Amino acid sequence: MIVVGLTGSIGMGKSTTVAMFAAEGVPVYDADAEVHRIYGPGGPAGPKLEAEFPGVMRPDGSVDRAALSAQVVGKDEAMNRLNRIVHPLLGAGRAAFFEKARADKAPVVVLDIPLLFETGGEKNVDAVVVVSAPADVQRARVLAREGMDEAKLDGILARQMADVDKRARAHFIVDTGQGLESARQQVRDILARLRERAEQAH
Template identity: 65%
Template sequence: MILVGLTGSIGMGKSTTAALFAAEGVPVYDADAAVHALYARGGAAVEPLEQEFGDVVVDGAVDRERLSRKVLNDPDAMKRLEAIVHPLVGASRIGFFKEATEKGADIVVLDIPLLFETGGEKNMQAVVVVSAPADQQRARVLARPGMTVEKFEAILARQTPDAVKRQRADFVIDTGQGIDHARDQVRHVLATLRSGWTRGDEPT
């Protein structure tokens, strides 16, 4: 089973690209969705985050906006958050691998926003970076409800720059040219991986 890490900076179209892989029948592990489940009412992260950060829980669920305000510009708080959440996410990933193995999947995609930032690329057999022109990225992100320029820039500051991600990628998928073009690139990546490609071969 080939482990593919899928990543990309905010607003680059990573979620759309993950859906394209899923549409091709490839199991996709969504780290963000796993975190949402952990933060939801009854989620395993609710109690420890409330104990660590105080009033970040509303109606039994973690309020992501409140939590964000406590950690976004505080590196120490971010480390404490990650120390709680990352092991819980890891446990959910084990269940995903078990199910994919039982289904006989030859490729699985791990959709991880902070893949490079956490060193997770070392555990992957291939890394796919989703990218788009900076002006499209900015327009997409600032169109999101509640997003501000300040918040956008703070998020970018935490992320490995797009140019560095592209340089370190095994494959780059450009979402700036529409969904059909992105779908063709996804199919090309899958065909290349299934042809026996291994890291060290010519990047695509």
């Protein structure tokens, strides 16, 4: 099974590209969605975090992330305690995803990880797909979003690795600047090559 790490900066069309892989029958693990799940109502993080950081769990069992941030941001020791609780929960979800993919004999799986390079996650995958688009297209897309402005966008981009560096470290690039049909074809081409590689590995 070939494990693909898929990443891309804000406004590059990452979510749309992930959906294209899923539409081709590829199991997709969404790191952000998994965080939302464990922090959400009835998720496993609520009671554990409440025991460690009193006052962070809402009545429905979800985690009040603002209240949690107030207790951990800028405090290394508290942050370590938080990570010790959250990382095993995320690890369990990821393990269950891989187990199911193996049982289904999936030749390729995609891990959707926004900060793949920033967290060193590329070391744990077989291939990296970077979703990219020209800078002017990226800016236009993001600035069209509700509540977004130039200053906010610049702040986000400053925290993300530059697109040119991501492209340089990618095994495959999906350029979403040419429209949906072009991106879909690129996804299919990449998948054909990955499935072929998975075949040869058998």
